Amino acid sequence: MKGQIKEKIAGCIGKIKQADIKIHSFLEIFEHRAIEKAEQLDEKVKNGDKQGRLFGLPVAIKDNIVIKGERATCGSKILEGFISPYDAEVVKRLEREDAVIIGRTNMDEFAFGSSTETSAWGVTRNPVNPEFVPGGSSGGSAASVAAGFVPVALGSDTGGSIRQPASFCGVCGFKPSYGAVSRYGLVAFGSSLDQIGPFAGNVRDIKKIFEVIRGRDEKDETSVEFEPVYALKEKVVCGIPKEYLNCSEKVKSAVKKTIEQLPKNFEVVEISLPHTEYAVGVYYIIAPSEASSNLARFDGIRYGRRIDGSDLIDGYFKTRGSGFGDEVKRRIMLGTFALSSGYYDAYYLKAQKVRAVIKRDFDIAFKKVDLIIGPTSPVIAFKIGEITDPLSMYLQDIFTIPANLAGIPAISIPCGRGEMGLPVGFQIMAARFNDGFLLEAAEKIEEAISYE
Amino acid sequence: MDRDGILRIAKLARLEIEDGKIEKFTEEFNKILSYFEKLGEVNTKDISPFLLKNENVLREDEVIRFKDRDRILGNAPDRQDDFFKVKKVIEE
Secondary structure (H helix, E strand, C coil): CCCHHHHHHHHHHHHHHHHHHHHCCCCECCCHHHHHHHHHHHHHHHHHCCCCCCCCCEEEEECEEECCCCCCCCCCCCCCCCCCCCCCHHHHHHCCCCCCEEECCCCCCHHHHCCCCCCCCCCCCCCCCCCEHHHHHHHHHHHHHHHHCCCEEEEEECCCCCCCHHHHHEEEEEEECCCCECCCCCCCCCCCCCCCEEEEEHHHHHHHHHHHEEEEEECCCCCCCCCCCCCCCCEEEEEHHHHHHHHHHHHHHHHHHHCCCCCCCCCEEEEECCCCCCHHHHHHHHHHHHHHHHHHCCCCCCCCCCCCCCCCCHHHHHHHHHHHHHHHHHHHHHHHHHHHHCCCHHHHHHHHHHHHHHHHHHHHHHHCCCCCEEEEECCCCCCCCCCCHHHHHHHHHHHCCCHHCCCCCCCEEEEECHHHCCCEEEEEECCCHHHHHHHHHHHHHHHHCHHH | CCHHHHHHHHCCCCCCCHHHHHHHHHHHHHHHHCCCCCCCCHCCCCCCCCCCCCCCCCCCCCCCCCCHHEEEEEEEEEEEECEEEECCCCCC
Protein backbone atom coordinates (compact mmCIF):
# COMPACT_ATOMS: atom_id res chain seq x y z
CA MET A 1 0.00 0.00 0.00
CA LYS A 2 1.27 3.44 -0.88
CA GLY A 3 1.55 5.70 2.12
CA GLN A 4 -0.36 8.96 2.29
CA ILE A 5 2.65 11.17 2.92
CA LYS A 6 4.62 9.56 0.12
CA GLU A 7 1.70 10.13 -2.22
CA LYS A 8 1.46 13.78 -1.17
CA ILE A 9 5.20 14.40 -1.58
CA ALA A 10 5.32 12.59 -4.94
CA GLY A 11 2.42 14.77 -6.07
CA CYS A 12 4.22 17.91 -4.92
CA ILE A 13 7.38 16.92 -6.79
CA GLY A 14 5.41 16.00 -9.91
CA LYS A 15 3.78 19.42 -9.95
CA ILE A 16 7.15 21.19 -9.65
CA LYS A 17 8.69 19.09 -12.42
CA GLN A 18 5.84 19.93 -14.73
CA ALA A 19 5.20 23.60 -13.96
CA ASP A 20 8.53 25.01 -12.74
CA ILE A 21 9.94 24.97 -16.27
CA LYS A 22 8.21 28.34 -16.75
CA ILE A 23 9.16 29.83 -13.36
CA HIS A 24 12.58 28.32 -12.54
CA SER A 25 12.14 28.73 -8.80
CA PHE A 26 14.02 25.50 -8.03
CA LEU A 27 17.66 24.79 -8.86
CA GLU A 28 17.31 21.17 -7.78
CA ILE A 29 14.61 18.87 -6.48
CA PHE A 30 15.84 16.46 -3.80
CA GLU A 31 13.57 13.70 -5.02
CA HIS A 32 15.41 10.81 -3.45
CA ARG A 33 15.77 12.54 -0.09
CA ALA A 34 12.15 13.75 -0.01
CA ILE A 35 10.63 10.39 -0.95
CA GLU A 36 12.83 8.60 1.56
CA LYS A 37 11.73 11.00 4.31
CA ALA A 38 8.08 10.58 3.27
CA GLU A 39 8.42 6.82 3.54
CA GLN A 40 9.84 7.19 7.04
CA LEU A 41 6.89 9.38 7.98
CA ASP A 42 4.39 6.87 6.61
CA GLU A 43 6.14 4.26 8.70
CA LYS A 44 5.63 6.51 11.74
CA VAL A 45 1.91 6.72 10.99
CA LYS A 46 1.71 2.95 10.65
CA ASN A 47 3.49 2.39 13.94
CA GLY A 48 1.55 5.09 15.74
CA ASP A 49 4.80 6.95 16.61
CA LYS A 50 4.80 10.52 17.83
CA GLN A 51 4.51 12.99 14.94
CA GLY A 52 6.54 16.21 14.71
CA ARG A 53 5.01 19.67 14.59
CA LEU A 54 5.59 19.98 10.83
CA PHE A 55 4.64 16.41 10.00
CA GLY A 56 4.81 15.85 6.24
CA LEU A 57 5.05 19.57 5.43
CA PRO A 58 6.96 20.20 2.18
CA VAL A 59 9.58 22.95 2.55
CA ALA A 60 11.85 24.61 -0.04
CA ILE A 61 15.27 25.90 1.04
CA LYS A 62 17.24 28.81 -0.39
CA ASP A 63 20.47 27.74 -2.10
CA ASN A 64 22.65 29.44 0.56
CA ILE A 65 21.47 27.22 3.44
CA VAL A 66 23.40 23.95 3.53
CA ILE A 67 21.96 20.43 3.79
CA LYS A 68 24.18 17.45 4.55
CA GLY A 69 24.91 15.39 1.45
CA GLU A 70 23.29 17.92 -0.91
CA ARG A 71 24.69 20.56 -3.20
CA ALA A 72 24.58 24.26 -2.31
CA THR A 73 25.89 26.93 -4.69
CA CYS A 74 24.61 30.33 -3.46
CA GLY A 75 23.62 30.89 -7.08
CA SER A 76 27.32 30.98 -7.99
CA LYS A 77 29.68 29.08 -10.23
CA ILE A 78 32.39 29.32 -7.63
CA LEU A 79 30.57 26.73 -5.49
CA GLU A 80 30.08 24.37 -8.44
CA GLY A 81 30.29 20.78 -7.24
CA PHE A 82 30.24 21.59 -3.52
CA ILE A 83 28.41 19.01 -1.41
CA SER A 84 27.75 20.03 2.16
CA PRO A 85 29.34 17.85 4.85
CA TYR A 86 26.84 19.09 7.46
CA ASP A 87 23.32 20.41 8.07
CA ALA A 88 22.45 24.01 8.81
CA GLU A 89 20.86 24.32 12.26
CA VAL A 90 17.52 25.39 10.71
CA VAL A 91 17.53 22.31 8.48
CA LYS A 92 18.12 20.08 11.52
CA ARG A 93 15.26 21.72 13.36
CA LEU A 94 12.85 21.41 10.41
CA GLU A 95 13.65 17.74 9.83
CA ARG A 96 13.46 16.97 13.55
CA GLU A 97 9.84 18.15 13.39
CA ASP A 98 9.20 15.92 10.36
CA ALA A 99 9.15 18.56 7.64
CA VAL A 100 10.08 17.23 4.17
CA ILE A 101 12.77 19.20 2.35
CA ILE A 102 11.80 19.28 -1.31
CA GLY A 103 14.65 21.14 -2.97
CA ARG A 104 16.85 24.20 -3.15
CA THR A 105 15.69 27.47 -4.65
CA ASN A 106 17.27 30.05 -6.91
CA MET A 107 18.74 33.32 -5.62
CA ASP A 108 20.84 36.30 -6.63
CA GLU A 109 24.47 35.23 -6.58
CA PHE A 110 25.57 35.24 -2.91
CA ALA A 111 22.29 37.08 -2.16
CA PHE A 112 23.65 40.25 -3.82
CA GLY A 113 20.62 41.58 -5.62
CA SER A 114 16.94 42.49 -5.49
CA SER A 115 15.63 40.61 -8.54
CA THR A 116 17.18 37.08 -8.70
CA GLU A 117 18.62 38.12 -12.08
CA THR A 118 22.25 37.79 -10.97
CA SER A 119 22.05 34.02 -10.34
CA ALA A 120 24.66 32.14 -12.37
CA TRP A 121 21.95 29.59 -13.16
CA GLY A 122 19.47 31.88 -14.88
CA VAL A 123 16.61 34.14 -13.77
CA THR A 124 13.52 33.14 -11.81
CA ARG A 125 10.22 34.48 -13.10
CA ASN A 126 7.38 35.98 -11.09
CA PRO A 127 4.53 33.42 -10.97
CA VAL A 128 1.99 36.27 -11.08
CA ASN A 129 3.37 37.39 -14.46
CA PRO A 130 6.42 35.64 -15.91
CA GLU A 131 7.70 38.77 -17.69
CA PHE A 132 8.45 40.32 -14.29
CA VAL A 133 11.10 39.61 -11.67
CA PRO A 134 10.13 37.82 -8.44
CA GLY A 135 12.28 40.22 -6.42
CA GLY A 136 15.37 39.09 -4.57
CA SER A 137 17.56 37.86 -3.39
CA SER A 138 15.34 34.98 -2.15
CA GLY A 139 13.31 35.12 -5.39
CA GLY A 140 13.25 31.35 -5.87
CA SER A 141 11.81 30.72 -2.40
CA ALA A 142 9.17 33.45 -2.82
CA ALA A 143 8.19 32.17 -6.27
CA SER A 144 8.01 28.54 -5.10
CA VAL A 145 5.40 29.51 -2.51
CA ALA A 146 3.55 31.94 -4.80
CA ALA A 147 3.31 29.30 -7.54
CA GLY A 148 1.75 26.87 -5.06
CA PHE A 149 4.60 24.37 -5.33
CA VAL A 150 5.26 24.35 -1.58
CA PRO A 151 3.30 25.87 1.34
CA VAL A 152 6.45 27.24 2.99
CA ALA A 153 10.07 28.03 2.16
CA LEU A 154 13.12 29.42 3.92
CA GLY A 155 15.05 32.45 2.74
CA SER A 156 17.66 34.80 4.15
CA ASP A 157 17.32 38.56 4.61
CA THR A 158 20.32 40.90 4.82
CA GLY A 159 18.69 44.06 3.46
CA GLY A 160 15.20 42.91 2.47
CA SER A 161 15.90 39.65 0.65
CA ILE A 162 12.87 37.92 2.21
CA ARG A 163 10.39 40.79 2.47
CA GLN A 164 10.86 42.40 -0.96
CA PRO A 165 10.39 39.16 -2.98
CA ALA A 166 7.43 38.25 -0.72
CA SER A 167 5.98 41.65 -1.61
CA PHE A 168 6.62 41.20 -5.38
CA CYS A 169 5.14 37.67 -5.46
CA GLY A 170 2.14 38.29 -3.19
CA VAL A 171 3.07 36.03 -0.27
CA CYS A 172 4.09 36.57 3.37
CA GLY A 173 7.79 36.87 4.25
CA PHE A 174 9.23 37.36 7.72
CA LYS A 175 12.66 38.58 8.85
CA PRO A 176 12.96 37.76 12.56
CA SER A 177 14.90 39.85 15.08
CA TYR A 178 18.66 39.67 14.66
CA GLY A 179 19.67 36.73 16.87
CA ALA A 180 16.29 34.98 16.89
CA VAL A 181 17.34 32.22 14.46
CA SER A 182 20.71 30.46 14.24
CA ARG A 183 22.67 31.18 11.08
CA TYR A 184 24.90 28.11 11.46
CA GLY A 185 25.01 26.67 7.95
CA LEU A 186 23.86 29.84 6.23
CA VAL A 187 26.65 30.99 3.90
CA ALA A 188 27.63 34.32 5.49
CA PHE A 189 27.10 37.57 3.58
CA GLY A 190 26.76 40.47 6.02
CA SER A 191 27.21 38.92 9.43
CA SER A 192 25.86 41.87 11.42
CA LEU A 193 22.71 41.91 9.24
CA ASP A 194 21.91 38.34 8.06
CA GLN A 195 18.83 36.53 9.37
CA ILE A 196 17.07 33.38 8.16
CA GLY A 197 13.28 33.52 7.94
CA PRO A 198 10.20 31.87 6.43
CA PHE A 199 7.93 32.51 3.43
CA ALA A 200 4.33 31.25 3.50
CA GLY A 201 0.89 31.91 2.08
CA ASN A 202 -0.40 33.18 5.44
CA VAL A 203 0.88 34.46 8.79
CA ARG A 204 -0.26 31.34 10.68
CA ASP A 205 2.20 29.19 8.71
CA ILE A 206 4.93 31.80 9.21
CA LYS A 207 4.43 31.46 12.97
CA LYS A 208 4.50 27.68 12.79
CA ILE A 209 7.88 27.66 11.02
CA PHE A 210 9.33 30.44 13.19
CA GLU A 211 8.46 28.50 16.36
CA VAL A 212 10.44 25.51 15.05
CA ILE A 213 13.56 27.31 13.78
CA ARG A 214 14.04 30.00 16.44
CA GLY A 215 16.14 29.74 19.60
CA ARG A 216 19.67 29.66 20.91
CA ASP A 217 22.25 27.54 19.14
CA GLU A 218 25.74 27.44 20.59
CA LYS A 219 27.17 27.22 17.07
CA ASP A 220 25.95 30.77 16.32
CA GLU A 221 27.20 33.00 19.11
CA THR A 222 24.76 35.77 18.12
CA SER A 223 21.71 33.54 18.60
CA VAL A 224 19.51 34.21 21.60
CA GLU A 225 16.89 32.22 23.49
CA PHE A 226 13.77 34.24 24.16
CA GLU A 227 10.11 33.39 24.57
CA PRO A 228 7.99 35.23 22.00
CA VAL A 229 4.70 36.43 23.48
CA TYR A 230 1.93 35.85 20.97
CA ALA A 231 -0.48 38.38 22.42
CA LEU A 232 -1.77 41.82 21.54
CA LYS A 233 -2.51 44.80 23.74
CA GLU A 234 -5.97 46.29 24.03
CA LYS A 235 -4.90 49.25 21.94
CA VAL A 236 -2.14 48.88 19.36
CA VAL A 237 -0.45 52.10 18.26
CA CYS A 238 0.90 52.01 14.69
CA GLY A 239 3.29 54.64 13.40
CA ILE A 240 3.43 55.45 9.71
CA PRO A 241 6.74 57.19 8.97
CA LYS A 242 6.17 60.14 6.67
CA GLU A 243 9.44 59.24 4.90
CA TYR A 244 7.89 55.90 3.85
CA LEU A 245 5.19 57.55 1.73
CA ASN A 246 7.76 58.50 -0.86
CA CYS A 247 6.72 55.66 -3.18
CA SER A 248 4.80 54.99 -6.40
CA GLU A 249 1.13 56.07 -6.54
CA LYS A 250 -0.24 52.53 -6.79
CA VAL A 251 1.79 51.38 -3.80
CA LYS A 252 0.75 54.44 -1.82
CA SER A 253 -2.94 53.96 -2.52
CA ALA A 254 -2.82 50.23 -1.61
CA VAL A 255 -1.04 51.06 1.66
CA LYS A 256 -3.53 53.84 2.47
CA LYS A 257 -6.48 51.52 1.83
CA THR A 258 -4.89 48.94 4.12
CA ILE A 259 -4.48 51.53 6.87
CA GLU A 260 -8.18 52.44 6.57
CA GLN A 261 -9.11 48.78 7.05
CA LEU A 262 -6.94 48.11 10.11
CA PRO A 263 -8.74 46.47 13.07
CA LYS A 264 -10.67 48.87 15.32
CA ASN A 265 -8.22 48.68 18.21
CA PHE A 266 -5.33 49.73 15.96
CA GLU A 267 -4.65 53.45 16.21
CA VAL A 268 -2.54 55.08 13.49
CA VAL A 269 -0.27 58.08 14.07
CA GLU A 270 2.20 59.78 11.75
CA ILE A 271 5.81 59.53 12.90
CA SER A 272 9.21 60.41 11.48
CA LEU A 273 12.31 58.28 10.96
CA PRO A 274 14.36 61.30 9.91
CA HIS A 275 17.48 59.42 8.75
CA THR A 276 15.70 56.99 6.41
CA GLU A 277 17.31 58.55 3.34
CA TYR A 278 20.78 57.55 4.58
CA ALA A 279 19.94 53.86 5.10
CA VAL A 280 20.86 52.77 1.57
CA GLY A 281 24.25 54.50 1.73
CA VAL A 282 25.03 53.01 5.14
CA TYR A 283 23.98 49.55 4.01
CA TYR A 284 25.98 49.56 0.78
CA ILE A 285 29.12 50.37 2.75
CA ILE A 286 28.61 47.97 5.69
CA ALA A 287 27.17 44.97 3.82
CA PRO A 288 29.88 44.88 1.11
CA SER A 289 32.58 45.41 3.75
CA GLU A 290 31.39 42.37 5.66
CA ALA A 291 30.91 40.46 2.39
CA SER A 292 34.43 41.23 1.16
CA SER A 293 35.74 39.58 4.30
CA ASN A 294 33.27 36.68 4.33
CA LEU A 295 33.88 35.85 0.66
CA ALA A 296 37.65 35.68 1.08
CA ARG A 297 37.15 31.96 1.84
CA PHE A 298 36.29 31.24 -1.79
CA ASP A 299 39.81 30.60 -3.02
CA GLY A 300 39.47 27.27 -4.84
CA ILE A 301 41.47 25.30 -2.29
CA ARG A 302 39.01 23.42 -0.09
CA TYR A 303 35.86 23.28 -2.22
CA GLY A 304 34.17 24.53 -5.36
CA ARG A 305 35.73 25.68 -8.58
CA ARG A 306 39.50 25.92 -9.04
CA ILE A 307 41.28 27.41 -12.01
CA ASP A 308 45.02 26.89 -11.79
CA GLY A 309 47.34 29.82 -12.41
CA SER A 310 51.07 30.23 -12.83
CA ASP A 311 51.42 30.12 -9.02
CA LEU A 312 49.17 29.94 -5.95
CA ILE A 313 48.28 33.66 -5.93
CA ASP A 314 47.61 33.74 -9.67
CA GLY A 315 45.27 30.80 -9.09
CA TYR A 316 43.24 32.92 -6.64
CA PHE A 317 42.84 35.65 -9.27
CA LYS A 318 41.74 33.18 -11.94
CA THR A 319 39.45 31.15 -9.67
CA ARG A 320 37.71 34.22 -8.23
CA GLY A 321 37.77 36.11 -11.52
CA SER A 322 35.93 33.37 -13.38
CA GLY A 323 33.85 32.00 -10.49
CA PHE A 324 32.22 35.26 -9.35
CA GLY A 325 29.75 37.28 -11.41
CA ASP A 326 30.03 41.04 -11.96
CA GLU A 327 27.76 42.11 -9.07
CA VAL A 328 29.71 39.92 -6.64
CA LYS A 329 32.99 41.43 -7.84
CA ARG A 330 31.55 44.92 -7.53
CA ARG A 331 30.45 44.36 -3.94
CA ILE A 332 33.69 42.69 -2.89
CA MET A 333 35.55 45.65 -4.37
CA LEU A 334 33.28 48.22 -2.68
CA GLY A 335 33.93 46.50 0.64
CA THR A 336 37.65 46.15 0.04
CA PHE A 337 37.78 49.85 -0.78
CA ALA A 338 35.71 50.94 2.25
CA LEU A 339 37.99 48.95 4.58
CA SER A 340 41.27 49.89 2.92
CA SER A 341 43.81 52.05 4.68
CA GLY A 342 43.18 55.74 4.17
CA TYR A 343 39.45 55.26 3.47
CA TYR A 344 38.30 53.33 6.54
CA ASP A 345 37.34 56.37 8.63
CA ALA A 346 35.58 58.19 5.82
CA TYR A 347 33.49 55.22 4.71
CA TYR A 348 33.25 52.23 7.06
CA LEU A 349 33.50 54.11 10.36
CA LYS A 350 31.23 56.90 9.16
CA ALA A 351 28.65 54.31 8.05
CA GLN A 352 28.76 52.59 11.45
CA LYS A 353 28.11 55.94 13.12
CA VAL A 354 25.18 56.78 10.85
CA ARG A 355 23.90 53.25 11.50
CA ALA A 356 23.83 54.12 15.21
CA VAL A 357 21.83 57.27 14.38
CA ILE A 358 19.31 55.22 12.34
CA LYS A 359 18.97 52.75 15.22
CA ARG A 360 18.35 55.70 17.56
CA ASP A 361 15.49 56.88 15.27
CA PHE A 362 13.81 53.51 15.86
CA ASP A 363 14.45 53.56 19.61
CA ILE A 364 12.75 56.94 19.83
CA ALA A 365 9.86 55.83 17.62
CA PHE A 366 9.19 52.65 19.61
CA LYS A 367 8.79 54.73 22.77
CA LYS A 368 5.63 56.15 21.18
CA VAL A 369 4.36 53.33 18.98
CA ASP A 370 4.06 49.53 19.13
CA LEU A 371 4.42 48.95 15.40
CA ILE A 372 5.81 50.79 12.41
CA ILE A 373 3.83 50.25 9.21
CA GLY A 374 4.25 51.19 5.55
CA PRO A 375 5.07 49.78 2.13
CA THR A 376 7.64 46.97 1.85
CA SER A 377 9.01 48.33 -1.42
CA PRO A 378 8.54 51.71 -3.10
CA VAL A 379 7.47 49.92 -6.30
CA ILE A 380 5.80 46.73 -7.50
CA ALA A 381 7.70 44.06 -9.46
CA PHE A 382 9.62 45.43 -12.45
CA LYS A 383 10.27 43.74 -15.78
CA ILE A 384 13.12 41.29 -16.21
CA GLY A 385 16.06 43.29 -17.58
CA GLU A 386 14.46 46.66 -16.80
CA ILE A 387 16.94 47.82 -14.14
CA THR A 388 20.57 47.52 -15.23
CA ASP A 389 22.22 50.30 -13.24
CA PRO A 390 23.57 48.95 -9.91
CA LEU A 391 22.77 52.09 -7.90
CA SER A 392 19.14 52.16 -9.14
CA MET A 393 18.84 48.53 -8.03
CA TYR A 394 20.28 49.37 -4.59
CA LEU A 395 17.71 52.13 -4.10
CA GLN A 396 14.94 49.50 -4.29
CA ASP A 397 15.80 48.44 -0.74
CA ILE A 398 15.14 51.80 0.96
CA PHE A 399 12.24 50.59 3.18
CA THR A 400 13.58 47.13 4.00
CA ILE A 401 17.21 47.95 4.86
CA PRO A 402 16.46 49.95 8.06
CA ALA A 403 15.10 46.86 9.91
CA ASN A 404 18.36 45.00 9.23
CA LEU A 405 20.46 47.97 10.31
CA ALA A 406 18.51 48.18 13.59
CA GLY A 407 18.25 44.39 14.13
CA ILE A 408 14.46 44.50 14.50
CA PRO A 409 11.81 42.03 13.24
CA ALA A 410 9.77 42.90 10.13
CA ILE A 411 7.19 41.13 8.01
CA SER A 412 5.68 41.76 4.58
CA ILE A 413 2.09 40.67 3.91
CA PRO A 414 0.16 41.14 0.65
CA CYS A 415 -2.13 44.19 0.74
CA GLY A 416 -3.25 44.96 -2.79
CA ARG A 417 -2.48 44.93 -6.46
CA GLY A 418 -0.93 47.44 -8.81
CA GLU A 419 -0.54 47.50 -12.59
CA MET A 420 -1.07 44.16 -14.39
CA GLY A 421 -2.31 42.59 -11.16
CA LEU A 422 1.16 42.64 -9.64
CA PRO A 423 1.08 42.46 -5.83
CA VAL A 424 1.84 45.21 -3.30
CA GLY A 425 3.37 44.33 0.08
CA PHE A 426 2.58 45.90 3.46
CA GLN A 427 5.49 45.98 5.89
CA ILE A 428 5.07 45.82 9.67
CA MET A 429 8.02 46.29 12.03
CA ALA A 430 8.30 45.96 15.81
CA ALA A 431 10.97 46.51 18.45
CA ARG A 432 13.71 43.88 18.76
CA PHE A 433 12.48 40.56 20.21
CA ASN A 434 8.84 41.62 19.95
CA ASP A 435 8.53 38.99 17.21
CA GLY A 436 5.54 37.32 18.87
CA PHE A 437 3.63 40.60 19.16
CA LEU A 438 4.51 41.47 15.56
CA LEU A 439 3.24 38.15 14.16
CA GLU A 440 0.07 38.36 16.25
CA ALA A 441 -0.61 41.85 14.91
CA ALA A 442 0.20 40.78 11.34
CA GLU A 443 -2.33 37.97 11.60
CA LYS A 444 -5.01 40.38 12.82
CA ILE A 445 -4.22 42.81 9.99
CA GLU A 446 -4.27 39.97 7.45
CA GLU A 447 -7.76 39.00 8.68
CA ALA A 448 -9.05 42.56 8.62
CA ILE A 449 -8.01 43.65 5.15
CA SER A 450 -9.53 42.78 1.80
CA TYR A 451 -8.60 44.00 -1.66
CA GLU A 452 -9.11 43.42 -5.37
CA MET B 1 38.60 56.68 -8.66
CA ASP B 2 40.35 56.09 -11.94
CA ARG B 3 41.23 52.96 -13.90
CA ASP B 4 44.41 52.41 -11.89
CA GLY B 5 42.51 52.79 -8.62
CA ILE B 6 40.03 50.11 -9.70
CA LEU B 7 42.87 47.79 -10.67
CA ARG B 8 44.54 48.39 -7.30
CA ILE B 9 41.33 47.45 -5.41
CA ALA B 10 40.79 44.40 -7.63
CA LYS B 11 44.33 43.31 -6.84
CA LEU B 12 43.77 43.70 -3.09
CA ALA B 13 40.61 41.60 -3.43
CA ARG B 14 42.33 38.94 -5.59
CA LEU B 15 39.92 39.43 -8.46
CA GLU B 16 40.73 39.20 -12.13
CA ILE B 17 38.69 41.76 -14.09
CA GLU B 18 38.32 41.38 -17.83
CA ASP B 19 39.98 44.24 -19.74
CA GLY B 20 36.77 45.11 -21.55
CA LYS B 21 34.88 45.60 -18.31
CA ILE B 22 37.27 47.87 -16.41
CA GLU B 23 35.88 51.10 -17.82
CA LYS B 24 32.28 50.25 -16.96
CA PHE B 25 33.32 49.08 -13.50
CA THR B 26 35.12 52.38 -12.91
CA GLU B 27 32.14 54.42 -14.02
CA GLU B 28 29.65 52.50 -11.83
CA PHE B 29 32.04 52.55 -8.89
CA ASN B 30 32.31 56.32 -9.06
CA LYS B 31 28.57 56.72 -9.23
CA ILE B 32 28.14 54.62 -6.09
CA LEU B 33 30.98 56.42 -4.26
CA SER B 34 29.45 59.81 -4.98
CA TYR B 35 26.13 58.54 -3.61
CA PHE B 36 27.96 57.67 -0.37
CA GLU B 37 28.97 61.32 0.00
CA LYS B 38 25.40 61.94 1.18
CA LEU B 39 26.37 60.44 4.56
CA GLY B 40 28.51 63.51 5.15
CA GLU B 41 25.28 65.46 5.77
CA VAL B 42 24.72 63.55 9.04
CA ASN B 43 26.39 65.09 12.07
CA THR B 44 28.07 62.19 13.90
CA LYS B 45 30.39 64.24 16.07
CA ASP B 46 29.45 62.69 19.42
CA ILE B 47 28.09 59.40 18.08
CA SER B 48 29.77 56.06 18.82
CA PRO B 49 29.82 53.48 16.03
CA PHE B 50 26.91 51.02 16.00
CA LEU B 51 27.06 48.09 18.42
CA LEU B 52 24.19 45.72 19.03
CA LYS B 53 25.61 44.42 22.26
CA ASN B 54 28.23 46.18 24.33
CA GLU B 55 30.04 43.13 25.68
CA ASN B 56 32.28 40.33 24.53
CA VAL B 57 30.98 36.79 24.30
CA LEU B 58 33.61 34.32 25.48
CA ARG B 59 33.80 30.53 25.51
CA GLU B 60 36.38 27.81 26.03
CA ASP B 61 38.40 27.05 22.91
CA GLU B 62 37.64 23.35 22.75
CA VAL B 63 38.46 21.07 19.84
CA ILE B 64 35.46 19.05 18.67
CA ARG B 65 36.31 16.38 16.09
CA PHE B 66 34.19 16.42 12.94
CA LYS B 67 32.91 12.90 12.33
CA ASP B 68 32.77 12.90 8.54
CA ARG B 69 36.27 13.99 7.55
CA ASP B 70 35.87 12.37 4.16
CA ARG B 71 32.88 14.55 3.38
CA ILE B 72 35.11 17.60 3.89
CA LEU B 73 38.08 16.26 1.98
CA GLY B 74 35.77 14.95 -0.73
CA ASN B 75 35.07 18.57 -1.69
CA ALA B 76 38.73 19.34 -2.41
CA PRO B 77 39.40 20.27 -6.04
CA ASP B 78 42.76 18.52 -5.60
CA ARG B 79 43.99 16.37 -2.72
CA GLN B 80 46.73 13.95 -1.78
CA ASP B 81 45.82 11.42 0.90
CA ASP B 82 44.37 13.47 3.75
CA PHE B 83 45.69 16.83 2.53
CA PHE B 84 44.38 19.62 0.34
CA LYS B 85 46.84 19.95 -2.48
CA VAL B 86 47.96 23.40 -3.65
CA LYS B 87 50.66 24.79 -5.88
CA LYS B 88 54.09 25.14 -4.34
CA VAL B 89 54.28 28.21 -2.06
CA ILE B 90 57.90 28.12 -0.86
CA GLU B 91 60.73 28.82 -3.29
CA GLU B 92 63.42 26.19 -3.61
